[in-house]
Amino acid sequence: MKRIYLDYAATTPTHPEVVAAMQPYFSEKFGNPSSLHAFGQEARSAVEQAREQVAKLINARPEEIVFTSSGTEANNFVLHGISFANKDKGNHIITSQIEHHAILEPCHFLEKQGFNATYLPVDKYGLVNPKDVEKALTDKTILVSIMHANNEIGTIQPIEEISEIIREKTYFHTDAVQTVGSIPVDVNKLGVDLLSLSGHKLYGPKGVGALYIKKGTRMESFIKGGGQERNRRASTENVPGIVGLGKAAELARKELNSRQKHLTELRDKLIKGVKNKIPEVVLNGHPELRLPKNVNLSVKYVEGESMLLNLDLEGVAASTGSACSSGSTEPSHVLKAIGLAPDLAQGSIRFSLGRLTTEDDINYVLDVFVKIVDKLRKMSPIYKGGA
Amino acid sequence: MPEGYSEKVMDHFRNPHNVGEMKDPDGIGHVGNPVCGDIMEMYIKVKDNVITDAKFKTFGCGAAIATSSMMTDLVKGKTLEEALKVSNRAVVEALEGLPPRKLHCSVLAEDALKGAINDYLLKTTGKGLPDWKPHEESEGH
Numbered sequence A: 001m002k003r004i005y006l007d008y009a010a011t012t013p014t015h016p017e018v019v020a021a022m023q024p025y026f027s028e029k030f031g032n033p034s035s036l037h038a039f040g041q042e043a044r045s046a047v048e049q050a051r052e053q054v055a056k057l058i059n060a061r062p063e064e065i066v067f068t069s070s071g072t073e074a075n076n077f078v079l080h081g082i083s084f085a086n087k088d089k090g091n092h093i094i095t096s097q098i099e100h101h102a103i104l105e106p107c108h109f110l111e112k113q114g115f116n117a118t119y120l121p122v123d124k125y126g127l128v129n130p131k132d133v134e135k136a137l138t139d140k141t142i143l144v145s146i147m148h149a150n151n152e153i154g155t156i157q158p159i160e161e162i163s164e165i166i167r168e169k170t171y172f173h174t175d176a177v178q179t180v181g182s183i184p185v186d187v188n189k190l191g192v193d194l195l196s197l198s199g200h201k202l203y204g205p206k207g208v209g210a211l212y213i214k215k216g217t218r219m220e221s222f223i224k225g226g227g228q229e230r231n232r233r234a235s236t237e238n239v240p241g242i243v244g245l246g247k248a249a250e251l252a253r254k255e256l257n258s259r260q261k262h263l264t265e266l267r268d269k270l271i272k273g274v275k276n277k278i279p280e281v282v283l284n285g286h287p288e289l290r291l292p293k294n295v296n297l298s299v300k301y302v303e304g305e306s307m308l309l310n311l312d313l314e315g316v317a318a319s320t321g322s323a324c325s326s327g328s329t330e331p332s333h334v335l336k337a338i339g340l341a342p343d344l345a346q347g348s349i350r351f352s353l354g355r356l357t358t359e360d361d362i363n364y365v366l367d368v369f370v371k372i373v374d375k376l377r378k379m380s381p382i383y384k385g386g387a
Numbered sequence B: 001m002p003e004g005y006s007e008k009v010m011d012h013f014r015n016p017h018n019v020g021e022m023k024d025p026d027g028i029g030h031v032g033n034p035v036c037g038d039i040m041e042m043y044i045k046v047k048d049n050v051i052t053d054a055k056f057k058t059f060g061c062g063a064a065i066a067t068s069s070m071m072t073d074l075v076k077g078k079t080l081e082e083a084l085k086v087s088n089r090a091v092v093e094a095l096e097g098l099p100p101r102k103l104h105c106s107v108l109a110e111d112a113l114k115g116a117i118n119d120y121l122l123k124t125t126g127k128g129l130p131d132w133k134p135h136e137e138s139e140g141h
């Protein structure tokens, strides 16, 4: 059977050139970068090269890049590191209601430790209003963390406008896990002090990420131990992973324009196709300020998990924010925050496209998706249309 | 993701039995899932106290579809008394198990059937099932 992967926002296949670049660092070049001998130095220079590659992709300086084990760790590092290093200045954190759990959970933890967090609402497109950031700022605010683009609905936030408001008043972090490698990301243009990224979302390996920390940022380390990463992050470096992330960053920089163009075209084709062929479908997220890879739709009268399973039976991999699929009693917090009606949240489905997606794939998906929705609507007690 | 659906569940999900509306049903059960907000309807035909036909419609997850399919299979040909003894657990067993967090969907199927029988009894005898009401709390989650 044909297998079509449309879940690139969950993870991406590691680029073959990335795998090839990593290979030697498992075997003949296995040294510990902290060792002074030739084995160690070989590994050290590979790590430093990767640091340059990552820095270049986001227009940072190499010494401002700290490698981590994931995007999740980078986010935890920010929340923990800024809060504990700056608690003499204040105890207030501003974030949004649609952040990834890797931001929200550390915030909930910090609230139990005496910090206060403000979770800004978003509009129906998932946008944070910069004015709300302005209103929420107090003289106790030590950190603002607003994601660059949302993983579920793909909405891209006005980070530059927000940073103008924040100026130098407090530290500003953005979780750019979904944007790095998908759209241009420039830390100076964005005006952020901290930025998280993750290898496996940009055709790099899983279990490696990085945090950009602007020079001069006062921050406590999160993982304590040896003196690696200039005392910012202890633990022997994941050399193959870091090399892979570096290579992935280099490839992303070279291919960024073509990836963006390719994905935007396919994305719009898929959205248009579904809307033309299936009545009563809504697009979740912003129509324009949107990741090129993201298509998030709510299909009325059907439930997301049953769509997802049917798609899987046809070889198509997608994702959903419905309550039934979440393992909790609630639909995704993002769909709730944009004020989506519960039945529409139940009918959400996310297709996320990537560099290997073809026009044929989109045609095939359109074809099977129409049939699946038709089948499920026919068995839906709330659908009074056709049948 | 729905980790751990059995082959049997997937069979019923892929090709649900007895799906669709029924013309002139003798009883209709309409229930909503208190956990995730999903909806199930079951329709029965009854002759000489025996369920001669059962059908369903479901707005819900894979487990909800599979359990309603199995429930309608199990109760066809049974007397009302026998059908009332078919619990959600029996449906789950017949499906070779459900992930724990999906057990509440099988409760929905049991409620929908009881609702249909209740409706039939109300219509024919003026008295519904003694102290029957749909589950408020789910067993899953």
Ligand SMILES: Cc1ncc(COP(=O)(O)O)c(C=O)c1O
Residues within 6 Å of the ligand: A009, A010, A069, A070, A071, A072, A073, A075, A100, A102, A147, A149, A150, A151, A175, A177, A178, A198, A199, A200, A207, A208, A209
């Ligand atoms: C926006 C966002 N932040 C953080 C993460 C976590 O990244 P990782 O899987 O590397 O821990 C993800 C990925 O799931 C994400 O989409």
Ligand code: FES
Residues within 6 Å of the ligand: A323, A324, A325, B033, B036, B037, B038, B059, B060, B061, B062, B063, B064, B102, B105
């Ligand atoms: S019907 Fe919602 S979880 Fe099964």
